[in-house]
Amino acid sequence: MATKTEITVEEKLRALYDLQLIDARIDEIRNVRGExxxxxxxxxxxxxxxxxxxxxxxxxxxxxxxxxxxxxxxxxxxxxxxxxxxxxxxxxxxxxxxxxxxxxxxxxxxxxxxxxxxxxxxxxxxxxxxxxxxxxxxxxxxxxxxxxxxxxxxxxxxxxTEKEEQALIKESQKFEKKIEDRLIKAYKRIRSNVKNGLAVVAVERGASGGSFFTIPPQVQMEIASRKKIITDEHSGRILVDPTLADEEKEKMEKLFTKLK
Incomplete structure (x- = not known):
């Protein structure tokens, strides 16, 4: 089996957040179908x-x-x-x-x-x-x-939605291949353990997205430095800084528009 190309922590974080945005979009489509x-x-x-x-x-x-x-x-x-x-x-x-x-x-x-x-x-x-x-x-x-x-x-x-969903599933698989197996397993485990399926979230107003627990300033600085993967001690979610999140959201919105 071919080994995955070694990438920086920042690239891993971007790939993880992109994967999360894709999977969240798939969830959204499936929720429309509902029951x-x-x-x-x-x-x-x-x-x-x-x-x-x-x-x-x-x-x-x-x-x-x-x-x-x-x-x-x-x-x-x-x-x-x-x-x-x-x-x-x-x-x-x-x-x-x-x-x-x-x-x-x-x-x-x-x-x-x-x-x-x-x-x-x-x-x-x-x-x-x-x-x-x-x-x-x-x-x-x-x-x-x-x-x-x-x-x-x-x-x-x-x-x-079927055409878009199938295209998104392919994109999700493509992004998974960019990330090491250990991280993918962790990502999927967190996704299955949280209600909204969000395993990777941005820091919002000093707390992890969707949480009320404040993240200490020192930890926020570490997240912004993108030198290591940091998880929220309360929910276990992987944390990314708001700037990275905004950049990836903009990039992925263009992809979603193209896939529709």
Missing amino acids: LPLEVEDLEDEVAGMNKRLEKLNLELETIEDSIKAKKNQIEESKELIKKYTKQQDNVRNNREYNSLSKEVEFQELEIQLAEKHIKEFKVQIEQKNLTIEETKDRLTAREEHLKHKQGELDEILKE
């Missing part, structure tokens, strides 16, 4: 879940309708058997045979009554399923509309 990608993902899952539910409800409906057909066939079979047994009663030789056939007729009539009862129950189930299907379809239409709207919002933001 939208997650919202879209959740809505997609919800829509998929509703479609599966509709599929399941329709299968259940088909099963009930098949059961009704089976019961209707059973009724027809029972009616045929009743006809058969009634006809046989005309040719019986004794009461025992007649009573036996009467019991068969009675059994088939009970079977018809039971089948009709089941058909009524199945029809009630069909009504309930159809109602649930309609409600689910209405909810699904509403969620699909919401998803379409949110996806449109996200696509619009991505269209506006």
Whole structure:
């Protein structure tokens, strides 16, 4: 692996601050998207879940309708058997045979009554399923509309920012290569530990940017001399002097304008 060219402390500080400005701009772009990608993902899952539910409800409906057909066939079979047994009663030789056939007729009539009862129950189930299907379809239409709207919002933001974000990511990687690994690791560790992701900050009104803790004048002079990398004892952030910060901000603003 090629070794990184040795650079002065001041060059390291400038490169670190430039990297911070680039990464802060990437953060800003991603913050504009906010929770939208997650919202879209959740809505997609919800829509998929509703479609599966509709599929399941329709299968259940088909099963009930098949059961009704089976019961209707059973009724027809029972009616045929009743006809058969009634006809046989005309040719019986004794009461025992007649009573036996009467019991068969009675059994088939009970079977018809039971089948009709089941058909009524199945029809009630069909009504309930159809109602649930309609409600689910209405909810699904509403969620699909919401998803379409949110996806449109996200696509619009991505269209506006994706090119710039990709260009900035490349710049970030380019600047990382200028800085030694030890410093990059420290920079990333600080970034992950602070809320706003600012690992390198300028001294503002005698304190580190975004902090109320005053930096002693002697330390401020050391920071301004750019002879060594100094961190804020309270937040752990790397500190740069205001002049260097202003110079790098101006330089990076030109880069950002070009990348848009």
